[in-house]
Amino acid sequence: MKQILLNSFASFSVSHNHQGLWQHPRDQSLDYWRLETWTTLAELLERGLFDGLFIADGLGVFDVYGGGPEATIEHAVNFPKNDPATIVSAMAAVTRHLGFGITFNVIEELPYAFARRISTLDHLTHGRIAWNIVTGYLDSAAKARGIAKLMPREQRYAIADEFCELTYKLWEASWEEDAVLRDKARGVFADPKKVHRIVHEGEFFSLDAVHYCEPSPQRTPVLFQAGTSPSGVDFAGKHAECVFVNGPSTENVGGRVRRLRQAVADAGRDPRSLKVFASLTPIAAATDAEAFDKHAEYSSYIDSVGSLARLSAFIGQDLSTLDPDASISGIESNSIQSILENLTANGGRKVRDAANSLNPNGVQPMVVGSGATVAEEMIRWVEEADVDGFNLVQTVKPEGVEDFVTHVVPELQSRGAYKTAYAEGTLREKMFGAGAYTPDDHPSAKLRRAANAGPSAVAQPAADVNA
Amino acid sequence: MKQILLNSFASFSVSHNHQGLWQHPRDQSLDYWRLETWTTLAELLERGLFDGLFIADGLGVFDVYGGGPEATIEHAVNFPKNDPATIVSAMAAVTRHLGFGITFNVIEELPYAFARRISTLDHLTHGRIAWNIVTGYLDSAAKARGIAKLMPREQRYAIADEFCELTYKLWEASWEEDAVLRDKARGVFADPKKVHRIVHEGEFFSLDAVHYCEPSPQRTPVLFQAGTSPSGVDFAGKHAECVFVNGPSTENVGGRVRRLRQAVADAGRDPRSLKVFASLTPIAAATDAEAFDKHAEYSSYIDSVGSLARLSAFIGQDLSTLDPDASISGIESNSIQSILENLTANGGRKVRDAANSLNPNGVQPMVVGSGATVAEEMIRWVEEADVDGFNLVQTVKPEGVEDFVTHVVPELQSRGAYKTAYAEGTLREKMFGAGAYTPDDHPSAKLRRAANAGPSAVAQPAADVNA
Numbered sequence: 001m002k003q004i005l006l007n008s009f010a011s012f013s014v015s016h017n018h019q020g021l022w023q024h025p026r027d028q029s030l031d032y033w034r035l036e037t038w039t040t041l042a043e044l045l046e047r048g049l050f051d052g053l054f055i056a057d058g059l060g061v062f063d064v065y066g067g068g069p070e071a072t073i074e075h076a077v078n079f080p081k082n083d084p085a086t087i088v089s090a091m092a093a094v095t096r097h098l099g100f101g102i103t104f105n106v107i108e109e110l111p112y113a114f115a116r117r118i119s120t121l122d123h124l125t126h127g128r129i130a131w132n133i134v135t136g137y138l139d140s141a142a143k144a145r146g147i148a149k150l151m152p153r154e155q156r157y158a159i160a161d162e163f164c165e166l167t168y169k170l171w172e173a174s175w176e177e178d179a180v181l182r183d184k185a186r187g188v189f190a191d192p193k194k195v196h197r198i199v200h201e202g203e204f205f206s207l208d209a210v211h212y213c214e215p216s217p218q219r220t221p222v223l224f225q226a227g228t229s230p231s232g233v234d235f236a237g238k239h240a241e242c243v244f245v246n247g248p249s250t251e252n253v254g255g256r257v258r259r260l261r262q263a264v265a266d267a268g269r270d271p272r273s274l275k276v277f278a279s280l281t282p283i284a285a286a287t288d289a290e291a292f293d294k295h296a297e298y299s300s301y302i303d304s305v306g307s308l309a310r311l312s313a314f315i316g317q318d319l320s321t322l323d324p325d326a327s328i329s330g331i332e333s334n335s336i337q338s339i340l341e342n343l344t345a346n347g348g349r350k351v352r353d354a355a356n357s358l359n360p361n362g363v364q365p366m367v368v369g370s371g372a373t374v375a376e377e378m379i380r381w382v383e384e385a386d387v388d389g390f391n392l393v394q395t396v397k398p399e400g401v402e403d404f405v406t407h408v409v410p411e412l413q414s415r416g417a418y419k420t421a422y423a424e425g426t427l428r429e430k431m432f433g434a435g436a437y438t439p440d441d442h443p444s445a446k447l448r449r450a451a452n453a454g455p456s457a458v459a460q461p462a463a464d465v466n467a
Numbered sequence: 468m469k470q471i472l473l474n475s476f477a478s479f480s481v482s483h484n485h486q487g488l489w490q491h492p493r494d495q496s497l498d499y500w501r502l503e504t505w506t507t508l509a510e511l512l513e514r515g516l517f518d519g520l521f522i523a524d525g526l527g528v529f530d531v532y533g534g535g536p537e538a539t540i541e542h543a544v545n546f547p548k549n550d551p552a553t554i555v556s557a558m559a560a561v562t563r564h565l566g567f568g569i570t571f572n573v574i575e576e577l578p579y580a581f582a583r584r585i586s587t588l589d590h591l592t593h594g595r596i597a598w599n600i601v602t603g604y605l606d607s608a609a610k611a612r613g614i615a616k617l618m619p620r621e622q623r624y625a626i627a628d629e630f631c632e633l634t635y636k637l638w639e640a641s642w643e644e645d646a647v648l649r650d651k652a653r654g655v656f657a658d659p660k661k662v663h664r665i666v667h668e669g670e671f672f673s674l675d676a677v678h679y680c681e682p683s684p685q686r687t688p689v690l691f692q693a694g695t696s697p698s699g700v701d702f703a704g705k706h707a708e709c710v711f712v713n714g715p716s717t718e719n720v721g722g723r724v725r726r727l728r729q730a731v732a733d734a735g736r737d738p739r740s741l742k743v744f745a746s747l748t749p750i751a752a753a754t755d756a757e758a759f760d761k762h763a764e765y766s767s768y769i770d771s772v773g774s775l776a777r778l779s780a781f782i783g784q785d786l787s788t789l790d791p792d793a794s795i796s797g798i799e800s801n802s803i804q805s806i807l808e809n810l811t812a813n814g815g816r817k818v819r820d821a822a823n824s825l826n827p828n829g830v831q832p833m834v835v836g837s838g839a840t841v842a843e844e845m846i847r848w849v850e851e852a853d854v855d856g857f858n859l860v861q862t863v864k865p866e867g868v869e870d871f872v873t874h875v876v877p878e879l880q881s882r883g884a885y886k887t888a889y890a891e892g893t894l895r896e897k898m899f900g901a902g903a904y905t906p907d908d909h910p911s912a913k914l915r916r917a918a919n920a921g922p923s924a925v926a927q928p929a930a931d932v933n934a
Contacts, residue, residue, distance in 0.1 A: 012587075014656060020654065022651070022656075023651045023652075023654050025651070030649055030651075033587075033590040033591070033681075034590075034591075035556055035559060035560055035591045035592075039560060059579060059580060059583070059679065061676065061677050061679070069659070069662075069664075069677055070659040071659075073656070073657050073658075073659040073662050073677070074655055074656065074657065074658070074659050075654065075655075075656065076656030076657070079656075079679070080679055080680045080681045081583075081679050081680075082583065082586070082587035082590065082679075082680055083580075083583050083584045083587040083588075085552075085553065085584075086552065086553070086555065086556055086584060086587045086588055086591060087556050087591065088553065088556075089502055089553055089554050089555075089556050089557035090556035090557045090559065090560045090591075092502060092557070093502055093506060093557045093560060093561075094560075108577065108580055109577075109580075110575065110576075110577065110612065112526060112611040112612065113526060113550075113575055113576075116526070116548075116549065116550050117550045117552075117553060119549070120479075120500075120549035120550040120553045121550075121553055123500040123501075123549065124500070124501075124502045124553060124554065124557075125502075140676065143674070143675040143676055144579040144674060144675070144676035144679075145577065145579065145674075146672060146673045146674055182497055184489070184490045184492070184497075185490075187487065187490050187542065187770060188541055188542075189481060189489075189540070189541065189542065189543030189546075190540050190541065190543070191540075191541070192536070192537040192538075192540040192541050195536075195540050197536075205613060206613045207610070207611060207612075207613055208610040208611070209528065209607065209610055209611035210528050210536055210540070212526065212528070212546075212547055212548050212549075212611075213547045213548075213549055214500075214547045303654060
């Protein structure tokens, strides 16, 4: 049976996908800022053999609901939000296998410094880093970056494409495989003939520099992406090794998975090599009845204003102006396309229902039940929707993850659907079972091969890596 | 007696101030990329009651010597260099008091994301973060940032001044002191009336955003700076709480200290509140004779090409083109002013001597001897040059630090010149003995007071914090 891949989905913030749960008496979300919160979570996830901790991020405050950020500030709606790259090293020090998937927005990063940060983290973790590539959707994030208004989606993906090309050059084409010698006796650290300047003059970025880090275990980190728009799917087809999909049902998600695998094939890559992670919120307990009670108890903390503040930002529409019984209908904006589609399907979900549901964003699936119930539902999703794993949304923290590890992991294992030990090697080797580097059909791999094709003087950029 | 402050001075790189010591058989510099290297160092420094670990940084490869980066790559001259912000959380997890002073270049950072990173680190460490503000000196760093040539020094300091003003606004003026309520029962995380948008339209930066992090223990990190040029001294007078000075003698450094304290007074601040750290390389052992032997042994590993590659970049002159017996004379460039001045003083140091000295950059002081000898020399520096402490340059790693902790720390303590236990509180409280925040005469403090002066609607920027 296919081995299910699991990420725990988190935000370096008070709340994430379920507004109001921070008020639950047992919830420890207010300790989000403490180092111990994250090292404890990492140890717990490694006990549960999770493949990764996947941290959402983005630098914009939700300010669409009510025309300002007031509700977001008062209700702690993904706010405040600290820098997730800072906590990786502490978590890496207390784990040996857990991967760290960090979200970085190409509009909020400078490529040379970003490439160095990723290489550093990949070194420190012995190759356990993934990058979730996002382009943003919030004008507030653009304003924080000094841009008056977020550019349209097509342009954002064009920026992302060039940003990726440039960082691939730094990671793959600057240092040849045998450039580093570490020869104490001769006093030669590296062979300068095998370390190349990257000269990039693009539409959005320019750079002329040697990559500042020696090759890290994976060179290019494992690449996640989550776009559902046509531009997003095209981008995934070219770049993504893993995608994150949001959908209310196996039919809905299954359709998206087909489109994504087709896009990968259209880009000349193996469509089966794409790992698809579906969003899922598990609420597990010893028995179905206990889990239903827990669901009811959690649900009593749902914060409808906070939920609508988040949704309003996601779909670019101020839901405070609609009647609670009105249906959410399609609008054109820099929205998160998958959530907009899910909300407006079948005539549109009522504002009231979206606000009061424990389902994330009012539309993403939950599974409530005993370990066996949750495990079987997950296996059904894998079979029917052709997904490879899940980004499991956290609920009451850390109780929800503890319940999953206690009740669901053994049931998945007993059904042969989940590993009983970690594989050795980097995150890419663990997840894909092949090498530490991107596969040959990935655009980054062509740059690596070019760099190793022959000697180039360091003072001259290698022409073949600067297409 | 004045209590001497101590930082250990490091680089997330193979080599730092002494080229060639990575080849020493006992040296572990090639493990620079490992997490354990840094957590072990942090534990060692905390055993020695060091105030901080001070990490140099900058994104440019030295490419002046020989007209290219070949020597730098071959000889590992501050190269490769990984991202120091990434290792703080792991070191924080194994220590309780040690401060972390990280160098960030204002030209290589985006202010909103940078302010968030600093606030996050200050939260994770319970207020142990310092920022060493630099403006760079390398064209190679500018090119890595997409800028064809580094701007002149005056402009760089103008950028730094505005960058600081903007980040002070984010740290000090966005969140009022009592904005955060964390009220689970009422479901109120923060009072939106007390969280302000920062609207900045400057010459170099623009931004319109709420600071993304709740106030961290220190809000503004402890501020280090190191410039010696007239612009640098003016900048220090206005902004620096601590300065780092390079000079070969107590007379030389004493003169710089007088100019710096005068600049602080000229800016309307208390000149005695400035903490001055002198660069010093200690080589300590049980006896003077053993220390001299160690100095001779270390010296036999000095790499003259690597030393000149570094110096050439520091002073903007290709020293490979000079005769070894020529004297280094003054040149005008975006150099590190203090090192240029030290090298060219008294007719100029010979190229050969600069290349073959174990003294960092051929001009920075070393103290070699027993613990008592080194301690007494340090006390003499404090008395004669009016410095407050030292950035101690590492030699063979980690042996040099171990030797200092073993031999020198007890001798400093027995002379009443060094603490025997850490004070409680944030890094600023430990170092200055007053509050966790910047003092009232610092420009950042005025912004904090303005933010707390009265209620302002979150949708409207507080006019008084946008001077």
